[in-house]
Amino acid sequence: MRSLCRRYIVTALVGIVGAAASAVPAGAAPSPLVVDQARADELVSLAGADQATFGGVSVDEAGNVLTIRYAPGRLAAARSKVGPSAAGLGGRGWRVDLVPVSHSLAELDAVRQRVGRWRPGGASLSEWYVDVTHNRVAVGVTELSPRLVAAARAEFGDRVALHQAARATRASRTADWKPWAAGIRITSGGTACTAGFFVEVPGTPATRRMVTSGHCFANAAVVSNNGVSIGTVTSRTLTDNGKDVEYVLGTFTPWTYKGPSTSDYGDTIRGTKASVVGQTFCTNGAFGGEVCSGTVDALNLCVLMTDGITTCSLDRLVSGGGVMTRLGDSGGNVFTYDAAGLKIGGMIVAMSPGGTTTYFHPAAAVTPMGWRVSVG
Known part of the structure; x- marks a missing residue:
């Protein structure tokens, strides 16, 4: 892109190590809510503002589904926060699904910050971020090995998944690309x-x-x-x-x-x-x-x-x-x-x-x- 700050990130994703988060048993799921597409951003902001209750948001544009994840034991809190926001927003548009996950955004963001200070021998970090889809912190390393996977598991448990990713380079006068x-x-x-x-x-x-x-x-x-x-x-x-x-x-x-x-x-x-x-x-x-x-x-x-x-x-x-x-x-x-x-x-x-x-x-x-x- 080019914008005022012409910054691109190129990542070679070789494969996520670690399974997707298993759902936390929580009984029957609540009936889905429906919100107008024009106001779905309100729910995204709401979930991001309460990281102790929620575990992240994702959208399926093809199916018009907004998935809002909630932390263990936080179903009632999530429902009470999302419900009023969704009420009266119209009967067509995005379906809102509340889905239980193992870790809250607050927990994962704390892990993400720890990863930035993690220096296992021989590893070269390339990227790290909260992967809301898998309810993990995704950690890119320049060379992936079983030893690193074991070290990450020992340090962070099931809250981290490693993948191989090259370090990103900034486009510049000296290293531009097409167009x-x-x-x-x-x-x-x-x-x-x-x-x-x-x-x-x-x-x-x-x-x-x-x-x-x-x-x-x-x-x-x-x-x-x-x-x-x-x-x-x-x-x-x-x-x-x-x-x-x-x-x-x-x-x-x-x-x-x-x-x-x-x-x-x-x-x-x-x-x-x-x-x-x-x-x-x-x-x-x-x-x-x-x-x-x-x-x-x-x-x-x-x-x-x-x-x-x-x-x-x-x-x-x-x-x-x-x-x-x-x-x-x-x-x-x-x-x-x-x-x-x-x-x-x-x-x-x-x-x-x-x-x-x-x-x-x-x-x-x-x-x-x-x-x-x-x-x-």
Whole structure:
């Protein structure tokens, strides 16, 4: 997802060790209640607020069933709390089932907190949480073994079940994944640059291309992030007195990382911002990170680069002495904000020695005729 904090958890669940909780004998189950779907959240909140009485809630959307679990000896308390909340909520919608379990949420949450301090020899914890369906604390370890299962049973009894799960990694500029975002580190053949933003034929997201600097990679080069292929350079321009831009075909989302070079957060791209003298922009490279100290002081420059090629259609940002751009930031975006959100100003092409001046192509200069910058 991408949201403001683009954080994903990837877990390889190999198998729960330990059976589901056995029901506590409690005589005949009460008649089921029925609540309106629009107000079922009230019961979820109620059960979460009284952890001594309840053992967790789950839903079966296909069957429209809300299962509320109650702790041993707490049937009367559960019925008295749930009943008034359900009364008068309508005769259609979710069926509410009260089900007895062996452990209350309060008991399991105390165990969950203990698990966080548990350090059996050779074990590497990866995750731990209250599994309301099985009425246990589920504990993920990077390598599962009979010895660990026995150690967990000795420490926590039947309130814990182990499973194997890899440790989660945060998506970041250095380790993103499909659909790929802007602002990430991109590499090919030992060269590293930055993904700038994306362009597309209006109304056709499948045509999206990543925009980056033409001096980064050869035409038809395979571009990667953290060793994973993003796509292939489909066209490239790096000619004397021309532009410095290339386009990568892949699967992309109109979202860009911000912040430092190891950032795992960013924002949705909402459009473009014209570059005019006096306009302030943030430079946003995968190595220098986000630096919001640049002001446009010149437009439509031609600049003779150290490789001997003159690049034109450049605007210039000056910082007043602070470092804005570092090696590897080529291709990264410059952006600003307005009332609509984050707006792309262009793509980083070059810098002065020391990185206090940044040269960039305005977004319009590198958007093909009939295309547009991808927005979310």
